[in-house]
Amino acid sequence: MQILEKAPAKINLSLDVLHKRSDGFHEVEMVMTTVDLADRIELTPRPSEISVESESRFVPNDERNLAYRAAKLMKDRFGVEKGVKIFIEKNIPVAAGLAGGSSDAAAVLRGVNRMWELGLGMDELARLGAEIGSDVSFCVYGGTALATGRGEKIQSMQAPPPCWVVLSKPTIGVSTQSIYQNLDLDGAEHPNTTAMVEALKNGDYEGICANVGNTLEGVTLALHEEVGQIKTQMKQAGADAVLMSGSGPTVFSLVEQDARAQRIYNSLKGFCTEVYMVRMLGYRENT
Ligand SMILES: C[C@@](CO)(OP(=O)(O)O)[C@H](O)COP(=O)(O)OP(=O)(O)OC[C@H]1O[C@@H](n2ccc(N)nc2=O)[C@H](O)[C@@H]1O
Numbered sequence: 001m002q003i004l005e006k007a008p009a010k011i012n013l014s015l016d017v018l019h020k021r022s023d024g025f026h027e028v029e030m031v032m033t034t035v036d037l038a039d040r041i042e043l044t045p046r047p048s049e050i051s052v053e054s055e056s057r058f059v060p061n062d063e064r065n066l067a068y069r070a071a072k073l074m075k076d077r078f079g080v081e082k083g084v085k086i087f088i089e090k091n092i093p094v095a096a097g098l099a100g101g102s103s104d105a106a107a108v109l110r111g112v113n114r115m116w117e118l119g120l121g122m123d124e125l126a127r128l129g130a131e132i133g134s135d136v137s138f139c140v141y142g143g144t145a146l147a148t149g150r151g152e153k154i155q156s157m158q159a160p161p162p163c164w165v166v167l168s169k170p171t172i173g174v175s176t177q178s179i180y181q182n183l184d185l186d187g188a189e190h191p192n193t194t195a196m197v198e199a200l201k202n203g204d205y206e207g208i209c210a211n212v213g214n215t216l217e218g219v220t221l222a223l224h225e226e227v228g229q230i231k232t233q234m235k236q237a238g239a240d241a242v243l244m245s246g247s248g249p250t251v252f253s254l255v256e257q258d259a260r261a262q263r264i265y266n267s268l269k270g271f272c273t274e275v276y277m278v279r280m281l282g283y284r285e286n287t
């Protein structure tokens with residue numbers, strides 16, 4: 001029996017970096033939410049091998065693929081003899097700050113859990129996800145959450161009020177590791193996570209827009225001027241809020257009005273090849 005899983009992208013409504021830890025990772029506070037731009041994962045049973053395929057030339061077709069690693073982790077940890085063929089229909093831009101690879105890995109954890117009848121709960125899958133990457137635990141649940149620790153401690157939250165999200169990615173890709181390496185916490189900007197959490201609790205759209213912020217944005221902006229150009233263009237076209245997602249380089253706008261969202265989309269379309277106008281998913285689809 002073939003299994004299909006949707007692997008949605010995430011945006012960081014806020015991302016604060018608190019300090020560097022002794023294990024080399026950074027302690028963070030992030031408010032994250034999934035958006036309706038998703039990869040499609042197709043899992044087909046195989047007698048014993050794990051394989052991964054994708055039509056995207058940006059995605060590795062071997063054990064470097066996070067989706068492959070997710071299947072391997074489950075097979076080894078639970079002594080599963082069966083294998084799986086993983087096909088990834090790649091719709092999320094790669095190395096974009098949208099957690100495409102992490103979401104593919106999370107989808108494989110959920111999918112092989114069903115295929116191999118392992119009976120694990122979402123919390124157990126999220127714990128396993130943390131062994132693959134910092135964003136995988138959030139992606140196991142999806143929806144909206146406050147993520148702390150190195151990003152793997154997840155507290156589910158209310159979905160933001162409905163709005164459009166216009167995403168635009170310049171042609172450059174960004175390595176998360178290099179952005180963290182270039183971060184100088186002295187003088188860095190810090191968003192107000194408490195205010196963002198309050199705004200979400202109250203369904204306060206203006207409060208959410210007023211409190212978007214990302215400590216990593218300054219680092220990527222200094223390295224890639226295209227990010228600043230997209231921000232300016234989105235603001236001029238009337239976005240309610242504009243922010244870079246994760247380590248970038250994708251920039252997103254939040255917009256309530258349909259016509260205004262369409263205007264921002266059109267104004268960016270002539271400027272960038274990868275532009276998307278999508279809704280937030282907001283609530284968990286996986287339970
Ligand atoms: C920045 C964020 C924000 O959501 O997302 P992206 O921009 O990648 O989408 C995440 O923290 C990325 O999570 P993820 O992409 O899973 O990172 P990992 O594979 O765990 O780590 C990649 C590298 O980033 C650095 N890293 C990551 C997370 C963290 N809390 N501190 C770090 O210093 C480390 O150098 C690590 O080697």
Ligand SMILES: Nc1ncnc2c1ncn2[C@@H]1O[C@H](COP(=O)(O)OP(=O)(O)O)[C@@H](O)[C@H]1O
Nearest residue numbers: 064065066094095096097098099100101102104
């Ligand atoms: N399934 C996957 N999809 C996308 N990239 C992947 C995948 N597996 C491994 N990668 C590697 O991970 C790197 C980061 O990809 P991605 O998850 O899209 O970035 P980000 O977390 O910034 O959104 C890429 O350079 C790519 O080579």
